[in-house]
Amino acid sequence: MGNIKIGFPRALFYYAYYPFWYAFFSELGFEVVASSPTTKYSLDLGVQETVNDACLPIKLYHGHVAELKDKVDIIFMPRMVRVRKMETEVFCPKFLGLPDMIRNSIEGLPRIIDERVDLSKGLFPVWKLCQSVAKQLDKSGVIVWRSYKKARRCQNEFHRYLVRGIPVEEAINAVVTGQSCQKKEEYETDIDLAILGYPYLIYDSFVNVGLFDKLGEMGIKPWTVEMVPPERLEKQGKYLSKSLFWHFSNRTIRSTLYYLHEKKVDGIIHVTAFGCGPDAMVDKLMELETKNTGKLPFMTLSLDELTGEAGILTRIEAFVDMLRLRRKKNENSISHHG
Amino acid sequence: MKIAFPIMGNSYIAFKQLIKEMGHEPVVEPMISAKTMSLGVAYSPEFACIPFKILLGSYLEAIEKGAEVIITSGGHGPCRAGYYGILHQKIIQDLGYDTKVVVFDSFTRNIGDYIRKLNWLLTQGKTSWWKFYKGLQKVWLKIKVLDELEILSHNIRPYEINKGETTKVYKKCLELVDETKNKSQILEAKDACIKMLKNISQDRSRKPLKIGVVGEIYVLIEPFANLDIQATLGEMGVYTERSMYLAHWLRENSNKSHHEKDVIEAAQPYLREKIGGHGINSIGETIMYAKRGFDGIIQMAPFSCIPEIVAKGILPRISQDNGIPVMTVFLDEQTGKAGLETRLEAFADLLKQRRDGRLLKAY
Numbered sequence: 172m173g174n175i176k177i178g179f180p181r182a183l184f185y186y187a188y189y190p191f192w193y194a195f196f197s198e199l200g201f202e203v204v205a206s207s208p209t210t211k212y213s214l215d216l217g218v219q220e221t222v223n224d225a226c227l228p229i230k231l232y233h234g235h236v237a238e239l240k241d242k243v244d245i246i247f248m249p250r251m252v253r254v255r256k257m258e259t260e261v262f263c264p265k266f267l268g269l270p271d272m273i274r275n276s277i278e279g280l281p282r283i284i285d286e287r288v289d290l291s292k293g294l295f296p297v298w299k300l301c302q303s304v305a306k307q308l309d310k311s312g313v314i315v316w317r318s319y320k321k322a323r324r325c326q327n328e329f330h331r332y333l334v335r336g337i338p339v340e341e342a343i344n345a346v347v348t349g350q351s352c353q354k355k356e357e358y359e360t361d362i363d364l365a366i367l368g369y370p371y372l373i374y375d376s377f378v379n380v381g382l383f384d385k386l387g388e389m390g391i392k393p394w395t396v397e398m399v400p401p402e403r404l405e406k407q408g409k410y411l412s413k414s415l416f417w418h419f420s421n422r423t424i425r426s427t428l429y430y431l432h433e434k435k436v437d438g439i440i441h442v443t444a445f446g447c448g449p450d451a452m453v454d455k456l457m458e459l460e461t462k463n464t465g466k467l468p469f470m471t472l473s474l475d476e477l478t479g480e481a482g483i484l485t486r487i488e489a490f491v492d493m494l495r496l497r498r499k500k501n502e503n504s505i506s507h508h509g
Numbered sequence: 510m511k512i513a514f515p516i517m518g519n520s521y522i523a524f525k526q527l528i529k530e531m532g533h534e535p536v537v538e539p540m541i542s543a544k545t546m547s548l549g550v551a552y553s554p555e556f557a558c559i560p561f562k563i564l565l566g567s568y569l570e571a572i573e574k575g576a577e578v579i580i581t582s583g584g585h586g587p588c589r590a591g592y593y594g595i596l597h598q599k600i601i602q603d604l605g606y607d608t609k610v611v612v613f614d615s616f617t618r619n620i621g622d623y624i625r626k627l628n629w630l631l632t633q634g635k636t637s638w639w640k641f642y643k644g645l646q647k648v649w650l651k652i653k654v655l656d657e658l659e660i661l662s663h664n665i666r667p668y669e670i671n672k673g674e675t676t677k678v679y680k681k682c683l684e685l686v687d688e689t690k691n692k693s694q695i696l697e698a699k700d701a702c703i704k705m706l707k708n709i710s711q712d713r714s715r716k717p718l719k720i721g722v723v724g725e726i727y728v729l730i731e732p733f734a735n736l737d738i739q740a741t742l743g744e745m746g747v748y749t750e751r752s753m754y755l756a757h758w759l760r761e762n763s764n765k766s767h768h769e770k771d772v773i774e775a776a777q778p779y780l781r782e783k784i785g786g787h788g789i790n791s792i793g794e795t796i797m798y799a800k801r802g803f804d805g806i807i808q809m810a811p812f813s814c815i816p817e818i819v820a821k822g823i824l825p826r827i828s829q830d831n832g833i834p835v836m837t838v839f840l841d842e843q844t845g846k847a848g849l850e851t852r853l854e855a856f857a858d859l860l861k862q863r864r865d866g867r868l869l870k871a872y
Contacts, residue, residue, distance in 0.1 A: 222822035224813070224839060250782060259585045264784040267587065268819035271780045275826040287782070413595050416586025416785075448815035451556035452592050459599050 174202060178243030178281075180235035181206045183228055183266065184251055186339050186370035190346040192247060194325035195301060198318035199310050204243050206235040208340075209377035213238050214476055220277050227378065227444040227475055228371050229265050229272075236273055236280075245282045245308075248273065253291040254418060263417050263449050284308075297323070333397035338383060339374040358387035362494055365430040366393045367457070368442035369419045372474060379442060380480040389491055394436055396426040403429055410460075420449045427457045431465040437494050438468040440487075445475035468494060510633055511536050513571035513579045515564050518730035519659060520755050522687045523651040528580075530644025532634025536576040541567055541733040550842050552600055558811035559734055559841055560727035561593055568597060572608050580630075583614035588786035588816060590727075647692055649756075654699045656754040658682050661706050663751070666743030668711035676740055678705050717748040718860050721798030723791045724809035725817050728840055729753045735809055736846045738838075738853070747857055750803075752794040753787065772797065779823050788816030792823060799831035804860045806833055807853075812841035834860060 177196050179189060189205065196203045206213065209231060217234025225233075239246060248270050251262045261267065270285035286304050290296040298319055305315040325346050332342035337352050345352035364386065372378060373395060386393050396404075407425040408414060410432070415421050423441075430436050441457050443450040454471055461469040470490050472483065512528045513536040514521075521537050528535035539545070541563060549566025568579050584591025594612035601608055611630070616623050631641055662679040669675045682702035689695045720742060728734040729751055739749050757768075772793030773783075780792050795806050808824060810817030821837050828835040836856045838849065 222818060224818045224821060252782065261587045261785075264587045264786070264788060264815040265819055267782045267784045268780060268788065268816075268823070271782070272819055272822040275779065275823045413583075413592070416588075416591060446556060446813055448556070448558075448589060448813055448818075451554040451558075451561075451813065452589055452596055455554040455557075455596060456599070459603055462603075 175245065176202045176204050176243040178239040178246040179203060179205045180232055180239060180246070180248070181208060182232040182235045182375070183269075183371045184249070186374050188326070189343055190329040191322045191326040193343075193347055195304075195318045195322035196247070198321045199305060199308065199314060201308070204239070206239045209235070209375050211377075214377070218476060222272070222276065224446070225265065225272075226446040226448070228369070228447075229269070230476070231371075231375070231378070232269065233273065233277065237277055240277065240280050243281060245284055246280065247304075248283055248285050250285050250287045251418075252287055252289040254288065256291055257414075258291055259416060260414065260418055260421060261416060262419070265448075330401070334400060336395075336398050339370060339397070340376075358390065358392075360387070360390050360392035362391045362438075362491060363436040364391050364393055364491075364494075365426070365436045365439045366395055366442060367423050367426055367430075367439060368396070369423065369444075370397065372442050372444055378474055378478070380478060380483050382442070382483070385484060385487065389488065391491060394430060394434070396422050399426045399429045399434075403433060407432070415449070415453065415456075417449045420453045424453055424456055424460075427460060428464075431460065431467065436467070437498070438470070438490065440490070441469070441471045443471060443473050445473050468497070510534070510577045511575045513537075513568060513574075513576035515581050516541055516567050516731070517727060518732065518755065519655045519683055520652060520730070522655060522683060523648050525687075526651060526690075527644065527648045530636070530648065531630055531641060532636040533578075533630070536571045536574050538574065539570055541731070545570055546842055552604065556813050558589065558725075558814050560590065560725075560731075560811060561596075562842065563727075563731070563734060564593065565597055565600065568601065568608075568610075569604075572601070572606050576608055578630075579608060579610045581610060581612055583612040585615060585618060586785060590786070647695065650692060650695050651686065651689070652759070653756045654695055655683075655686060656756045657699070658686070658702050658706070660754070661703065663739050663743060663749055665706055665709055665711060666740065667717040667746050667748045668713055668715055669744075670710045670712050672744055674709050675706070675743065678709055682706065715746065717746050718805070718857060718864065719748045719750070719803045720857075720860070721794065721803045721806045722749050722751040722809060723794045723798075723806060724752075724787070725791075725811055725814050726753050726758060726787055728809050728811055730755060734811075734840060736840070736844065736849050738807070738809065738849070741850060742853060742857070745854065745857055750798070752790060779827055780820075784816045784819050786814065786816035788820045791817060791820040792827065795824060795827055795833070795835065796831060799827075799833040803833065804864055805856065806835045807856070808835060808837040810837070810839055812839045814839075834863070 179185060179192060193203050213234035214231060216237040217230035220237055221230040221233040236246060250270050251266045253261050270283065274280065284304065284307055286300065288300060293299065301319045302315060305311060329342055329346045332345060332352055333339065341352060366373060383393055404422065404425050407428040410428050415424060427439065430439060439461055441454055443454055458469055461467050472486065510533050512533045514524050525535045525537055545566035546563060548569050549562035553562040553565050581594045583594055594610050598610040601610065611626055613623060613626060631638065662675050666675040682705060685698045685702055689698045722729065722739065730753060739751060742749050772790050775796040776789045776793035780789055783789050791808055798806055808821065824835045
């Protein structure tokens with residue numbers, strides 16, 4: 172049994188839930204294989220397989236599935252519906268229809284487990300979800316409980332790393348290998364920038380052309396959605412007359428509000444994917460909120476399959492230059508940090 | 510108060526009356542035009558869908574005409590349309606207007622909020638609930654009549670002998686219905702209109718191609734958004750049926766109709782989750798049209814519409830399995846009528862050849 176391989180595409184919710192599923196499946200006795208980090212190859216595969224109007228992250232997911240399909244026995248592709256006790260907060264419709272899109276566009280797939288993840292109702296929804304997944308893998312009994320406990324522990328550890336500002340890939344690595352996370356040597360920074368957006372864009376360093384390293388070199392300390400303490404994030408809902416409908420979007424807009432109201436930063440950059448449906452709304456909301464509340468500089472970075480390193484770099488440099496100028500101007504009157 | 514509302518197809522005729530019944534003054538003019546579109550595009554997020562842009566443009570035009578309140582429907586996602594009202598309000602505010610957007614969310618989910626807003630509107634208009642209830646019945650009748658007339662016009666158009674006549678008569682019909690004020694007048698106008706439409710000289714010996722039109726509700730219903738696709742096809746001699754009419758949608762929203770259940774069931778083998786908007790309907794309706802022997806399907810959606818993109822990703826498989834050609838048209842502010850017409854002609858030609866080939870084989 173030990174050699175059954177379960178594949179996990181390194182895209183979309185990988186960046187939010189991989190440690191959980193990794194721990195769960197390996198404790199159950201399976202080998203968990205994540206697809207390799209995004210490359211030009213996986214991107215090309217994805218562009219080939221996906222309906223052309225889809226956004227970049229969905230194309231990447233297709234690419235990662237295509238890359239995995241011959242290497243594993245089962246692909247785990249949960250249908251992410253709801254993860255919070257809120258009826259109206261679901262995932263983007265493309266997540267909801269993802270397993271169906273994959274099935275109908277990629278040929279020669281191995282077995283797929285597309286368990287529906289809806290944690291909005293009932294008691295112990297995560298435990299029930301785990302039982303159901305285990306059942307499809309012919310596992311039952313006390314081992315499932317043990318795996319579930321381990322999975323939860325790993326996921327919590329993962330979140331603790333994230334709040335401390337450890338990049339997702341490093342945090343995942345630390346949890347998966349069981350080693351403690353070494354904090355990388357820090358760059359000397361003089362500017363705090365909130366870099367907000369969905370984890371699958373922010374942390375895929377191929378797609379964002381190595382954004383974080385570049386920021387560090389420029390002397391910028393990045394603040395992300397994941398670094399907002401969860402309980403503070405929740406509190407920001409009060410500023411919105413109506414919550415958005417999408418899980419990751421709510422996190423993004425709430426962290427925007429957090430960085431506007433509580434943890435002051437020098438500017439906000441919204442990283443978004445070309446053609447992202449929810450972000451058309453989120454971006455405008457962020458822009459208006461930033462303008463009305465904080466009067467902070469705001470910039471949108473839109474990424475697509477043709478994004479070049481030089482273009483992104485130039486835009487960020489210009490933005491940062493503007494921030495430094497602004498600070499110089501203010502220094503004479505009042506200190507920026509009040 | 511001067512009240513504006515979303516303009517969608519011919520429903521403005523009914524909603525105009527609804528506002529009047531509440532004791533307010535409706536702002537409908539000007540109708541959606543190229544100017545509306547460019548206004549909307551200028552102030553909307555780039556990747557917002559076309560209904561968002563058209564509506565924002567028409568609200569801004571209505572505000573210029575003095576609209577003090579805008580009434581619109583809300584929603585609970587995951588389609589973006591449920592958030593339109595909030596974002597429209599923020600953009601309008603940001604532009605420096607104090608016009609208020611009143612959003613009516615689903616009646617069943619937030620009944621208190623619904624009644625509070627309605628009560629406010631009625632008090633402002635000095636109208637009693639009873640009078641409003643009476644008015645609502647008339648409006649509902651009008652919506653149904655308007656839909657019925659539109660369906661009839663689409664059924665007759667492919668058979669008309671003088672190209673363009675149906676459209677002319679149908680316009681007259683709309684004017685007639687627009688003038689009616691009470692139940693008996695509405696019914697009278699309905700009979701007169703049906704008679705007028707049926708009197709159009711037709712060649713019933715034609716065997717038109719049958720195309721089912723599926724997709725997102727706004728672009729299906731608003732001819733400005735879909736570049737009048739059904740009339741265009743009708744004048745090319747193609748019989749069309751469309752999956753979505755306003756009366757039909759309103760009924761579905763209040764309680765699940767029998768048809769809706771069938772559609773969702775038909776979609777099951779391909780899509781097992783409701784993905785918001787009318788994504789699952791596009792899948793289910795396509796299968797049902799195929800089973801009814803239609804020659805082809807056209808899926809219409811706004812560019813960047815999330816549920817319809819998912820549907821588009823699945824449709825090729827359905828097309829294969831059911832042997833029915835499917836064409837997807839994504840509409841945005843750049844879509845031109847001539848380009849769309851060329852695509853439609855090519856699609857119709859293809860369907861015709863296919864049908865002729867099948868008929869030959871049958872002999």
